Amino acid sequence: xxxxxxxGEHLPEYPVPVLNEREVRAGAGIMFLVxxxxxxxxxxxxxxxxxxxxxxxxxxxxxxxxxxxxxxxxALVLGRLVVRHQExxxxxxPQKRFAWSLGLGLALAVSVMVFGLNMxxxxxxxxxxxxxxxxxMETAFGICVGCKMYNMVxxxxxxxxxxxxxxxxxRNPSTNVTAGHLAVMVAVIALVALAAPVIARMDPPERPGxxxxxxxx
Numbered sequence: 001x002x003x004x005x006x007x008g009e010h011l012p013e014y015p016v017p018v019l020n021e022r023e024v025r026a027g028a029g030i031m032f033l034v035x036x037x038x039x040x041x042x043x044x045x046x047x048x049x050x051x052x053x054x055x056x057x058x059x060x061x062x063x064x065x066x067x068x069x070x071x072x073x074x075a076l077v078l079g080r081l082v083v084r085h086q087e088x089x090x091x092x093x094p095q096k097r098f099a100w101s102l103g104l105g106l107a108l109a110v111s112v113m114v115f116g117l118n119m120x121x122x123x124x125x126x127x128x129x130x131x132x133x134x135x136x137m138e139t140a141f142g143i144c145v146g147c148k149m150y151n152m153v154x155x156x157x158x159x160x161x162x163x164x165x166x167x168x169x170x171r172n173p174s175t176n177v178t179a180g181h182l183a184v185m186v187a188v189i190a191l192v193a194l195a196a197p198v199i200a201r202m203d204p205p206e207r208p209g210x211x212x213x214x215x216x217x
Contacts, residue, residue: 006069008093016159018090019070021142026079029139031058032132039128048120051128058131059111062104066097092160098153099146106131 008017034057038050057074064073071077110127113119137143142162151158 004069004072007066007097008070009090011090014090014160017093018160019093019096020080020083020088021091021162022083022086022089023076023079024091024096025139025142026082027073027075028079028135030078030082031061031075032135032139035128035132035135039125039132042120042128043125048114048124051124052114055107055110055114059104059107062100062107065100066104070096070100089162090160091162092158095147095150095158095161096144098150099144102146102149103131103134 008019010017035054038054041047041049042051061073061075064070065076071080106127110124110131113124113127134145137145144162147158147161
């Protein structure tokens with residue numbers, strides 16, 4: 001029973017319970033992929049059924065993570081399968097539990113909107129955009145917004161933050177962004193923007209089968 005209702009691994013070399021950050025980020029990426037497909041189904045086609053299913057899945061996912069044990073959460077199980085051949089990168093579990101509790105609260109609020117009030121419109125889409133942004137930040141950049149909020153609520157208590165963010169004394173010179181870096185970035189964006197109208201006017205190549213069908217009409 002103690003192992004079923006447990007949050008994080010208790011390893012002797014770490015002062016707090018830990019989670020495998022690689023697994024967490026992989027799970028966030030899987031959730032982001034599913035959610036972005038459901039979002040565009042609702043946004044472009046007006047079909048909110050996939051989004052409702054995703055909301056229900058997210059509610060169950062975060063409930064298992066926070067109230068039972070993250071090791072049984074489906075997205076994290078899939079993430080564990082994906083990264084099982086990679087060396088674990090451990091991060092502190094307490095701040096993750098705080099962040100996922102916020103995620104559970106958000107999923108519960110959206111569930112009330114979708115299932116309790118039968119809402120399907122801009123408010124639901126906006127709430128899903130927030131979820132997508134948080135998932136993208138974690139899977140792409142390793143930035144856990146809820147963990148940063150934990151540091152604000154409980155200053156100095158977060159241990160083993162991803163990327164060593166809790167213990168770094170200052171900026172690493174290798175992470176500096178210079179004016180030259182920014183200039184190249186802006187130049188590439190400007191070049192792509194200037195090319196966009198030209199590319200938009202390019203006709204797609206015709207396929208022989210399509211040309212034959214058009215001629216037959």
